[in-house]
Amino acid sequence: MDIAVRFDEVTVERGGISILDRVTATAPKGSCTAIIGPNGAGKTTLLLALLGEINYQGRIHLSGNGRAPRIGYVPQRLTFDRGMPLTVSEFLAMGFQKKPLWFGINTALRQQAREVLALVKAEHLVDRTIGALSGGELQRVLLALALRQEPDLLVLDEPSAGVDFQGELIFCELLDGLRRDRGFTLLMVSHDLATVTHHATHVICLNRKVAAEGPPRRTLTDENLTAIFGMHMGLVNSRSMPGDRTVCSAPCCQERTDG
C-alpha cells in the first residue's frame, strides 16, 4: 500500500499540557482518510502540524510524485472582513497572478477560475464578492481554490461545518467524484460520523492518542467509538436520513450498498 502521509510519533505540547501524544498513523495514497474524535481530541492540531503551522516532536512524511507534494487546504471557517470588496475570480487568481490585481485579471486565469468553479458546481459565483457568499457557497469556493493548487493531498478541516444538511451531502459527493477523477489523497477532520461512514475509505480515531486506525467498517465499532467518545455511541446508521431517503448518491456509497 502506497502511503501519502505518515505521522510518526507526533507529539504536541502547549503550556505543559499534552495535546497529541506520540501519534502514529497513515493516510494511504488516493484514499479518503478521516480523522475523527471528540472535541479537544487534537484533530485540528494534527492538521496544523501537517501544514507546518505549529511546532511538534516526531516526524511527518509526505510523499510527492518525485517532487515536493502540493497541498490544497480548505479551512473549517474563514474569518475575514465581509465588507472587503474581493470578487471570487480575484480570490482564485491572487495566488497565481504576478501582475497586481489593480490591472485586472489575466484572461487565462479568469478562464481557469471559471473552469475550477464549474468543477465544484459554482460557476455562477465568479463575479460575486466573497463577503456576499453563504457558508456553503464559500466552502465550494475554498474547495475550488484548493483544487487550483492541483494538490497531491487535499486537507479539509470539518468539511460539513457551517453547511446545511443538503449542502453537506452535495459537498461530500463532489469531493468523492473529484478524488476519483484526479487521484489526490483526501485527508479530512470530522466529528460528523455520518459523513465519515459515507465517504471515508480509511479512518484514524484520535483522542490525543490513536485509538484505532483502518477501514471504517472495521474501525468504527461500538467498542472503539465508546473508547474515544467516552460514551456508548454504537455504529451510526449512516443511511438514516430524513424522509426515508437514501440521499447520498456518491460512487463509493453506491458501491458499498451494492456490495
Add this chain to the structure above:
Amino acid sequence: MVDLSPLYGLLAALLPFECLQARFMQQALVGLLLLAPMTAAMGIIVVNFRMSFFADAISHSAFAGVALGLLLALDPAWTMPAFGLLVGLGIMGMQRYSSLSSDTVIGVFFSALVAFGLAIVSRDRSLARDLQRFLYGDILTISDGQILALTGLFLALMTFQALSYNHLLYIGLNPTLARAHRVRVAVQQYLFAGLLALVVMFAVQAVGVLLVTALLIVPAAAARNFARSAGSMFWWALAISLSAAVAGLLLSAQDWARTATGATIILVACGWFALSMVVTALRREGPV
C-alpha cells in the same frame, strides 16, 4: 544635491493658484504627491490586516526616536525612521512568536515607547517644544533632502506593492491558507511591516502623530465602500488620498481658512468617507 527647482516651477505652472507660488508650498505639494499614494496603497493592506493599532504604535515611536537621537548625539532625521523601523519589525517578530494576542503585544510596545519618549522630554525642557511639532505635524517645513528620501521610499514601496499586493491580500484573508498554498508569508509580513514603519515616520512629519493612522485608514475605508473589486479599491484609495492631500493643502492656505494642513487633509478625506457611506446606503436601497 539634485536641484528640484524645475519640478517646482512645473507644478506652479500646472496649478496656477496664488498660494502655490511660494517655494515652501511647492515643496509641500511634492511631498504630499509622493506620500499620498504610499499611504493609500499601504492603507488598503492595513485595513485588510486590521493593523491600524500597529500603525498607531509606530507613529508614537516617532518622538522616542528623535529623543534617542538627541540623547546619543545622532541626527534625529535618521534616528527617527531607523527607530520606527526597529519597532515595526520588533512588533511583527513578537506577534509571530508570542502566544500573546496581537493587541496585547502592540499595547506593551505602545506604552513602552510613549513612556520612553516622555521620560526623555521630562529631562530636557527644550525638547518639549518639539513635542507639539510631532503631535500636529508640519508638511510646510519639508526640505529638498526629505523629498529626495521620500522619492527613494516611494520607488521601493510601489515596487513592493506591485509585486506583493495580491499575496498581501491572500495573507490578510487567512495566513494559514496562504502558507499552505505556497505563499511566503513571513517574508511578505516583515517587508510590509518595515515599509509601513518608514511610511508612518514620514507621514508623522506631514500630519502629526494624532492623525497619521487616519491618513492610512480613511482613504482605504472610503475606497472599500466605493469599490466593487479588490483591484478597483486600489484606484479609489489612490484617487481619494491624492485629492484629499492636494485639496487639503490648498484649502488650508486660504485666508479664510488658515487651518493646519494635516488636519485639513484628513477632514477632506473624511468628507469622501461620508460620501461613500451615502453611496453604500443608496446601493442597498436599489441597484446603482
